[in-house]
Amino acid sequence: MDYGFILGQLAKGLEVTLELTLLGFLGGFALGFLLAIARTYSGGISKALAVAYIELIRGTPMLLQLYIIGFGLPLLIRKYLPNFVMNPTIAALLGIMLNSAAYQAEYMRGAFNSIESGQIEAALSLGMTRWEIIRHVVFPQAFRIMLPSWTNEMVYLLKYSSLAMLLAVPELMYMASVTASETFLYAQIYLIVAGIYLVFATLIIQLMRLVELKIHIPGVTTIKR
Amino acid sequence: MPPTSESDVLIIRNLKKKFGEKTVLNGVSFGVKRGETKVIIGPSGAGKSTLLRCINRLVEPDEGEVIFDGINVLSKDVDIRKIRARIGFVFQHFNLFKHLTALENVKIGPKVVKGLSDDEAEKIAVKALKAVHLEEDAFEKYPAELSGGQQQRVAIARALAMEPDIILFDEPTSALDPQLAGEVLDVMKELAKKKVTMLVVTHEIGFALNAADEVLFFYNGRIWERGEPRELLYNPKREETKAFLRRIADLSL
Ligand SMILES: Nc1ncnc2c1ncn2[C@@H]1O[C@H](COP(=O)(O)OP(=O)(O)OP(=O)(O)O)[C@@H](O)[C@H]1O
Ligand SMILES: [Mg+2]
Numbered sequence: 001m002d003y004g005f006i007l008g009q010l011a012k013g014l015e016v017t018l019e020l021t022l023l024g025f026l027g028g029f030a031l032g033f034l035l036a037i038a039r040t041y042s043g044g045i046s047k048a049l050a051v052a053y054i055e056l057i058r059g060t061p062m063l064l065q066l067y068i069i070g071f072g073l074p075l076l077i078r079k080y081l082p083n084f085v086m087n088p089t090i091a092a093l094l095g096i097m098l099n100s101a102a103y104q105a106e107y108m109r110g111a112f113n114s115i116e117s118g119q120i121e122a123a124l125s126l127g128m129t130r131w132e133i134i135r136h137v138v139f140p141q142a143f144r145i146m147l148p149s150w151t152n153e154m155v156y157l158l159k160y161s162s163l164a165m166l167l168a169v170p171e172l173m174y175m176a177s178v179t180a181s182e183t184f185l186y187a188q189i190y191l192i193v194a195g196i197y198l199v200f201a202t203l204i205i206q207l208m209r210l211v212e213l214k215i216h217i218p219g220v221t222t223i224k225r
Numbered sequence: 226m227p228p229t230s231e232s233d234v235l236i237i238r239n240l241k242k243k244f245g246e247k248t249v250l251n252g253v254s255f256g257v258k259r260g261e262t263k264v265i266i267g268p269s270g271a272g273k274s275t276l277l278r279c280i281n282r283l284v285e286p287d288e289g290e291v292i293f294d295g296i297n298v299l300s301k302d303v304d305i306r307k308i309r310a311r312i313g314f315v316f317q318h319f320n321l322f323k324h325l326t327a328l329e330n331v332k333i334g335p336k337v338v339k340g341l342s343d344d345e346a347e348k349i350a351v352k353a354l355k356a357v358h359l360e361e362d363a364f365e366k367y368p369a370e371l372s373g374g375q376q377q378r379v380a381i382a383r384a385l386a387m388e389p390d391i392i393l394f395d396e397p398t399s400a401l402d403p404q405l406a407g408e409v410l411d412v413m414k415e416l417a418k419k420k421v422t423m424l425v426v427t428h429e430i431g432f433a434l435n436a437a438d439e440v441l442f443f444y445n446g447r448i449w450e451r452g453e454p455r456e457l458l459y460n461p462k463r464e465e466t467k468a469f470l471r472r473i474a475d476l477s478l
Contacts, residue, residue: 116320118316118319119323121283121314122316122321124281125281125312125313126310126387128306129306132337136337217323217369218367219369219370220367
C-alpha cells in the first residue's frame with residue numbers, strides 16, 4: 001500500500017487541525033479577555049451578558065455548539081441571503097473560538113482575582129486609571145499565573161478540534177477516517193494519527209514550559225522542578 | 226498662632242464614615258501644614274486606616290470635607306486621579322507590584338501616570354531609591370527577593386518619585402521585625418528633617434517623639450486627645466489615652 005499517499009492525506013489534515021487549534025486559541029483569547037474584564041471589573045448589563053455567555057457555553061456540549069453554527073446558523077442566514085453557503089472549516093473555527101473564549105475567560109478571571117487588592121490600591125493611589133491598572137499591574141501577573149491553564153486549553157483544542165470532522169471539515173481525524181475507509185488500513189492509520197496527536201500535544205507542553213521558565217518572576221509564579 | 230489655610234496642605238473637617246451600622250469616623254477635624262509631620266496613634270479599630278483611605282478616596286466618606294491644597298477632594302467634578310497622583314500612600318504590607326523590580330516599581334508612577342519618558346522616569350526613580358538608601362544591588366531585584374525593610378523603603382521611594390505634596394503612612398513598620406522597622410523609621414525621620422509633609426499612623430512612640438510636630442490620639446472614630454508629642458505621650462490628660470499608652474509601653478518592654 002502507498003504510505004506516501006496516506007501520509008500526504010494525513011499531513012493535509014494535520015495542517016487544518018493546527019490551524020483550528022492555533023486560530024481558535026487566539027480568537028478565544030481575544031474574546032475571552034473581553035469577557036473576563038466584563039465579568040471581573042464591570043457591572044450591570046455587560047457583566048450579566050458575560051456571565052450568561054460563559055455559562056451557556058460551558059453548560060452545553062461543544063459538539064452541539066458546532067452543529068448549531070455549522071448546520072443551524074446557515075439555515076437562518078439563508079432566509080435573508082438565499083445563496084449563502086457556510087464553509088465548514090470557517091464554521092468549525094468560529095465554534096472553537098466561541099467555545100474556547102468562555103473557558104479562557106474563566107481562567108483569566110481566576111488569575112485576575114488572584115492579584116491581591118493591596119496592589120490595586122497602590123496603583124489607584126498613584127493615580128492610575130482602571131485601564132492602566134489592568135494593563136500595567138493585573139495583566140502582566142495574570143498572564144504568568146494562567147500559563148499552565150493555557151497549556152491545558154491548547155492541548156484540549158488540539159484534541160477536541162477533531163469534533164469538526166462531524167461538520168466534514170478536512171482536519172486530521174476526518175482525513176484519517178476517509179483514508180482508512182479507502183485503504184482499509186484502519187489500525188495502521190489510526191495508530192499513526194494517535195502518534196501525531198501525541199507528538200504535537202507534547203510539543204505544546206514542552207514549548208509552553210519553556211515560555212513559563214523564560215518569563216518566570218519569583219513571587220509571581222512558582223516553578224515546579 | 227492658628228494655621229492659615231495658605232500653609233495647610235490638607236484640611237479635614239467633620240469627617241464621618243459608617244460601615245453599615247458601625248460608625249467608624251465620627252466627626253474628625255484637623256489640618257496638616259506644609260512641611261509638617263503629624264502622627265496618629267490609637268487602638269485597633271479606631272478608624273485610623275479608614276481616615277487615611279478617605280483622604281484619597283479609596284473609601285468614600287459619608288459626610289464632611291477634605292480640602293487638599295485648596296481643592297475640595299470630595300466634590301463631584303474633581304478628577305480624583307489627579308489628586309491621588311499628588312498624595313503618596315505607604316501601606317502596612319508594602320503592596321509593591323510583584324512583577325516589577327525595585328527600580329521599575331518606582332518608575333511606573335512617573336512613567337504611566339505623569340507620562341514622563343523612560344529616561345526621565347529612571348532618573349527620578351534612582352534619586353528616590355537613593356533617598357531611601359536602597360542598596361544598589363537591590364535595584365534590579367523583585368519584591369520577593371527583598372527583605373521587608375527593603376520592600377517598605379522601595380514603597381516609600383515609589384511615593385517620593387511622584388513628588389507628592391503629602392505622604393500618608395498606614396502603620397508602615399507594623400509588619401516588620403524591630404531591626405527592619407528601624408531602617409524604615411530612619412528613612413522617615415530623614416524625610417521629616419527634609420520637611421516632607423507626612424501624616425503617619427504608627428505605634429512607634431520613638432518616631433513620634435523624634436519627628437512629629439503633633440500627635441493625634443484616635444479613639445472611637447474621633448480625635449480623643451491631641452497635642453505636642455512630649456506633652457501627649459508623657460502627660461496624657463484623658464483616661465483612654467493613658468490606658469492606650471500603657472498598653473503599647475508594655476508591649477515594647
Ligand atoms: N471596607 C470595610 N467594610 C466594613 N467594615 C470596615 C471596612 N474597613 C474597615 N472596617 C471596620 O471599620 C473599623 C475601623 O477600621 P480601621 O481599619 O479604620 O481601623 P484602624 O484604626 O486602622 O485599626 P488597626 O489598628 O487595626 O489597623 C473596624 O471595625 C473595621 O472592621
Ligand atoms: Mg489600620
